[in-house]
Amino acid sequence: MTTTSDIPRSARAFPSLARYRGVVNGAFGMALLIFLWWLGGRAVAGNPNMYAFSSFAPGPTLTRLWTMITSGEIFEMAGPSLYRVGLGMGIAAVVGVPMGILVGRVQQVREITNIPFQFLRMISPLSWMPIAVMAFATWDAAIIFLIMVAAIWPILFATAAGVRRIDPAWIKVARNLGASRTHMLTTVILPAVATDILTGIRLALGVAWVVLVPAEYLGVTSGLGYAINDARDTLEYDRLSATVVVIGVIGFGLDTLCQKAISRLNWTKTS
């Protein structure tokens, strides 16, 4: 419920603008960020000790970003990274969703796994790095493993929590109408927890995207993490900061996609 007193005075004064308030504020936030970045760039350029880093500023960065886009370099960088995150997330979902359903449905499984899972969850995915490098034959496999380890817990726990909130009456109704175990899964449990699973995937994606960059500092010679490391070594700071921008934009885009999917699958009626 919105009453007139809830609307800020300024919005009330410009009713035609109030409709676009969200967009206007969003654009203002972006402008503020770029302004602060520009300010930082000015400060660095004006300081003789830091002059070498002046291409971190918006001007050189965005110019370089444009070249990266037109030359296709951006796709060469992002492609392998997206592949690794996609595969790691995919494996995490394939393992995490069924595990989460089991943990949510079966009390005994929940009790047995609770302490081990909470323990494993608290270990930073990156601390598995040396073990991953030893255990897997290729660098790619090690990175995918690290992303999987990072992504599995949010997916598993969100699924389990959703399953525990399922109305027992739904299960009873389905059983009463002769639902098989498969029917129970496909017509009751999975649709009931679809938004929980996606919320888990969204959280997992956030973590996975963060873990990706340091993971790609490992032996591989492709991907966004590698590009950052490489740009640092070759002192191309405009390339480095353009890559940072690319990482941010892709992460933001993936998160938006998840949000869209969540609101599509959300069956809860908000009146």
Place this chain on the structure above:
Amino acid sequence: MRHTPLEPSQTDAVAVTATAEVRITAVGHTYRVGDGEVLSGIDLNIGAGEVVALIGRSGSGKSTLLHIIAGLLEPSEGVVHIGNERVTGPSAAWVMMFQAPSLFPWMTVAENAGLGLRYSGQKEGVDDRVAEVLDLVDLSAFSDRNVQDLSGGQQQRVALARSLAPNPDVLLLDEPFSALDMFTRQSMQQDVRAITKRLGLTMVLVTHDVSEAALMADRAVFLKSGSGKIVGDTPVGLAPKARDLNNPDFQAELARLNGIYSQMQTQC
């Protein structure tokens, strides 16, 4: 809200003659070892097409008995037969309607109504059958709607359509109208009786409300709390037209049943 009786043409299209008697033999039940019996030595035969109300206070085991008939609960002792089949689990041939409609909010009205058909693996004629049962409960216009947009009475009608879609022989009702307001409840009670009678279904209804039993049932069976036994079994002698709260015959029959009910509660 709708109070008009169903027109014959609406139900003639639904070709259902399936019906079966329910035989309950020496059924007793204890929830946990060491606890007292909630039901003991229940013998009850319900004729094909008969509507029986199980009346009792909470704790009388009436809902337990209904769950046993539905195959949702295995009795500690005794057996239930429906038609020629022994009840060992839930089936589309005997379907229970619960207190809450518990529709699936991620499905439309039509998808909810067709659930039983989907579970039984039926592929052909599902849409036609769903249209028929939605017509039967007067919700044809709502088939593509979100179930969350429906009123409580409409939701319970969808639940009724969902129960009727797989052509059950027996319909079991566990106080399904207790959450509805008085007017909606009364129209539902009359409609459900009319539909069951037209389809020739056997119906077992659990209630603590004697007037609900008088409105809907052909026969009233009283269960006493504490003992878990049947302590009264009487036909409800009312002409179809007399099943109305304002009818004097109804008032007289209700008074008689209420008399039996209160007498049963005081007797040992």
